[in-house]
Amino acid sequence: MPNRVMPYTVSDNLMMPKMDLRKLCYVSLGILLFILVYYSPPWRDAVDPMGKHFTLTREGKGALALFLLAGTWWVFEVIPIGVTSLMIGVMQAVFLIRPAKEAFKDFTDPSVMFIFASVVIGLVFTKTGLTRRLAYKMLLVVGERTSMIYLGCFVVTVALTHIMAHTAVAATIFPLLLAVYSLYGEGDKPTKFGKGLFIGMAYVAGAGSIITLLGAARGAVAIGFFRDIVGKNIGFFQLSYYMLPVGWGMMFLLWVFSLIFFRPEKKVIPGLRDKALQLNAEMGPIQRKEILTMVIVFGCILVLALRSFIPALDPIDKTAIILISTILFFLFGILDLNDLEEIPWNIILLFGGAMSIGFCLWETGAAKWLAVNWLAMFKKASWFIFVMSIGFFVMVMTNFIMNVAAIAISLPVALVIAPYLHVAPEVVFFASLVTAGMPFMLLVGAAPNAIAYASKQFTPGEFFAYGVLASILLMIVLAVASLVIWPLMGMPVTLR
Numbered sequence: 001m002p003n004r005v006m007p008y009t010v011s012d013n014l015m016m017p018k019m020d021l022r023k024l025c026y027v028s029l030g031i032l033l034f035i036l037v038y039y040s041p042p043w044r045d046a047v048d049p050m051g052k053h054f055t056l057t058r059e060g061k062g063a064l065a066l067f068l069l070a071g072t073w074w075v076f077e078v079i080p081i082g083v084t085s086l087m088i089g090v091m092q093a094v095f096l097i098r099p100a101k102e103a104f105k106d107f108t109d110p111s112v113m114f115i116f117a118s119v120v121i122g123l124v125f126t127k128t129g130l131t132r133r134l135a136y137k138m139l140l141v142v143g144e145r146t147s148m149i150y151l152g153c154f155v156v157t158v159a160l161t162h163i164m165a166h167t168a169v170a171a172t173i174f175p176l177l178l179a180v181y182s183l184y185g186e187g188d189k190p191t192k193f194g195k196g197l198f199i200g201m202a203y204v205a206g207a208g209s210i211i212t213l214l215g216a217a218r219g220a221v222a223i224g225f226f227r228d229i230v231g232k233n234i235g236f237f238q239l240s241y242y243m244l245p246v247g248w249g250m251m252f253l254l255w256v257f258s259l260i261f262f263r264p265e266k267k268v269i270p271g272l273r274d275k276a277l278q279l280n281a282e283m284g285p286i287q288r289k290e291i292l293t294m295v296i297v298f299g300c301i302l303v304l305a306l307r308s309f310i311p312a313l314d315p316i317d318k319t320a321i322i323l324i325s326t327i328l329f330f331l332f333g334i335l336d337l338n339d340l341e342e343i344p345w346n347i348i349l350l351f352g353g354a355m356s357i358g359f360c361l362w363e364t365g366a367a368k369w370l371a372v373n374w375l376a377m378f379k380k381a382s383w384f385i386f387v388m389s390i391g392f393f394v395m396v397m398t399n400f401i402m403n404v405a406a407i408a409i410s411l412p413v414a415l416v417i418a419p420y421l422h423v424a425p426e427v428v429f430f431a432s433l434v435t436a437g438m439p440f441m442l443l444v445g446a447a448p449n450a451i452a453y454a455s456k457q458f459t460p461g462e463f464f465a466y467g468v469l470a471s472i473l474l475m476i477v478l479a480v481a482s483l484v485i486w487p488l489m490g491m492p493v494t495l496r
Helices: 021-038 058-076 081-094 100-108 110-128 130-142 146-160 166-182 192-209 218-230 236-261 272-283 288-306 318-331 337-342 345-363 366-376 383-398 403-421 425-436 447-453 460-488
Strands: none
Touching: 021 058, 058 081, 058 345, 058 366, 058 460, 081 100, 081 345, 100 110, 100 345, 110 130, 110 166, 110 288, 110 318, 110 337, 110 345, 110 447, 130 146, 130 166, 130 272, 130 288, 146 166, 146 192, 146 236, 166 192, 166 447, 192 236, 192 447, 192 460, 218 403, 218 425, 236 425, 236 460, 288 318, 345 366, 345 403, 345 447, 366 383, 366 403, 383 403, 383 425, 383 460, 403 425, 425 460, 447 460
16 A cells, blocks of 8 residues: 555644743843833933932943843743843843943853852762762761751851852852752652752851851952051951851851741651761772862862962962862863763853843943942931941842942942941941842852752742842841941941
8 A cells, every 4th residue: 555645734843832921921021121221211310428420321221221131030030040141141242231242251250260160179079979978977977857967067068168268168068968968868859958958058158158258259359448448457357256146147047047948848867877877888988089189179278268368379369279170180080071061051151141240230330320329318317227228238239240249339339428427337348248248039149059059959939039038037137236246246336
């Protein structure tokens, strides 16, 4: 019999993918916000207390429009977050907000490469088995109760941020948490315990990063502004003295927060301690590659730490130092070309986009216009309201742009306004640093947020929702610190 030819229809090969209605609404919302802001009539100037005017240019208005579009798409993840980041560069070039050379150059900014190197360190810890070895040792100490596992992971995270950048800490702790979660018995399925482990890690990494100058670069930048504007200096140990109760206090509060909002499905993981002991024994003695990895990583960490104390090391950029570890991993055969495929490029692109929108807001003057407008509203407020307004503004901005940029935008303006309200510059300085270190709402706010997202335990929308609650907690802690803790420790809050 002759072969019967089936009738061909165009729809067989040209089936259009169905667009989810909810996603379509969020896509449209982002585009609508961009159009409304970008094509709106010129906005009024911002005026500081000295009468200086700050004009919002067409490019600045475009930066704000793009800021709203990217924020909407990031929160609701209408497309992969790394692709939204690429859109940021494209939109700047297409709408002439910034030249393409500038917009896309930010994707290889030193801060992005620092995150890349930190992620590679986490990859090496996983590949060599160091992560599992550390996880099993920790579980032998904290035991089988999931509440204590939370606490153990959080304490280790905060302790490490005292001596190394919180990005590197998150990249190091992340595979350890994966190893811990693998023993929970739910496979890769998202659970409340999984959300608590990874979101909690991101939150406490930020809390720990404010305690010393080694936790993040923002502290050194803020000290520079403070010295130039106020004429005083904030030392390494002075900063840690005031920040330690706030950072560790937030860690314990975030532990309680996790137990409330991410209450584990299981109170106890039966047999976990015996299982950890068995798995640790099966790994045998520590291997050469594990030792070599520890030497390379802790060698880089030591050099990074010594930059604050040895002037000769200070000019060497921290990114160059940590990238040495990546090069050495390949030189010594710990990693090979295939391992590059394991790197979460979606996360790297996410931070490239975050840097691009941050520089866009800064270079077009949009960020300065926002800061002056916001702080000028509080130029007749009490010292406490003014300090809280600064903390709130920095907290919002640092969720969208680099925390260093958020400090650079707001702190100089706040320090100039503060004397008119008889507010001591010290409390302005420390309040800004506290909230700059804890962007709890958006994945782009800090590298630990994005690293935690790679666990696939939560969505950007979930992170945002829980982050709003955590940010309210942060503002309460800042209020208590400003009103009670810091004054009792000897910090001036008003000028006589």
